[in-house]
Amino acid sequence: MDTLRVVYRNIFVETILLIAVLVQIVSGLKLFNTNRKTARLSFKKLHIWTGLYLAVFFIIHVSAVFVGRLILRLDTNFYFGVAGLNSFPANLFFIPYYALAIISFFGHIASIHNKKMKQTILGFTPIVQSLTILILGFFFAMLVFYGLTNKFNGVAIPKEYEVLIGK
Numbered sequence: 001m002d003t004l005r006v007v008y009r010n011i012f013v014e015t016i017l018l019i020a021v022l023v024q025i026v027s028g029l030k031l032f033n034t035n036r037k038t039a040r041l042s043f044k045k046l047h048i049w050t051g052l053y054l055a056v057f058f059i060i061h062v063s064a065v066f067v068g069r070l071i072l073r074l075d076t077n078f079y080f081g082v083a084g085l086n087s088f089p090a091n092l093f094f095i096p097y098y099a100l101a102i103i104s105f106f107g108h109i110a111s112i113h114n115k116k117m118k119q120t121i122l123g124f125t126p127i128v129q130s131l132t133i134l135i136l137g138f139f140f141a142m143l144v145f146y147g148l149t150n151k152f153n154g155v156a157i158p159k160e161y162e163v164l165i166g167k
């Protein structure tokens with residue numbers, strides 16, 4: 001994070017990133033509204049519902065980061081991201097909240113792949129390729145949780161982050 005922050009926290013890069021997120025939210029909500037009644041196929045439905053989740057997730061996630069940074073004056077680092085995941089009952093919210101975000105990201109890509117891809121690769125049809133992307137998302141979410149929870153690697157949350165979990 002320290003290494004990547006030099007890039008994505010650069011004022012110019014971060015402004016572009018946040019504008020891109022805003023464009024995704026606004027265009028995503030509009031597309032959800034226009035397409036929700038006409039989506040009949042499973043991947044089309046996955047496309048619009050993962051899009052809606054990502055839009056709502058972006059609003060909550062990026063607002064939380066900025067409240068943490070500008071109002072709570074915390075370093076929004078690893079501990080900021082994982083405090084809720086590592087404490088009960090906050091994890092009852094954070095596990096599905098983060099899992100659905102990662103799975104929705106992969107699900108969204110899988111839906112677009114299914115829409116655009118016409119070719120079979122090594123005998124795998126576009127629908128099998130798209131399902132593979134979706135399943136990869138699920139396993140990736142599990143891997144991320146493995147890395148972020150103290151069940152496995154003993155993450156101790158520093159005192160200043162306990163405000164996030166109501167302690």
Ligand code: HEM
Nearest residue numbers: 005008009014021065076077078080081082098101102105
């Ligand atoms: C387990 C899942 C996740 C965790 C623990 C997490 C954690 C964090 C943290 C700690 C930050 C603050 C970074 C900093 O201050 O340098 C952040 C920022 C951000 N995250 Fe996530 N995140 C997760 C998933 C996602 C996903 C799935 C997306 C996008 C689809 C996403 C998009 C962003 C964006 C756009 C920012 C703002 C970056 C900035 O302002 O420069 N995050 N996240």
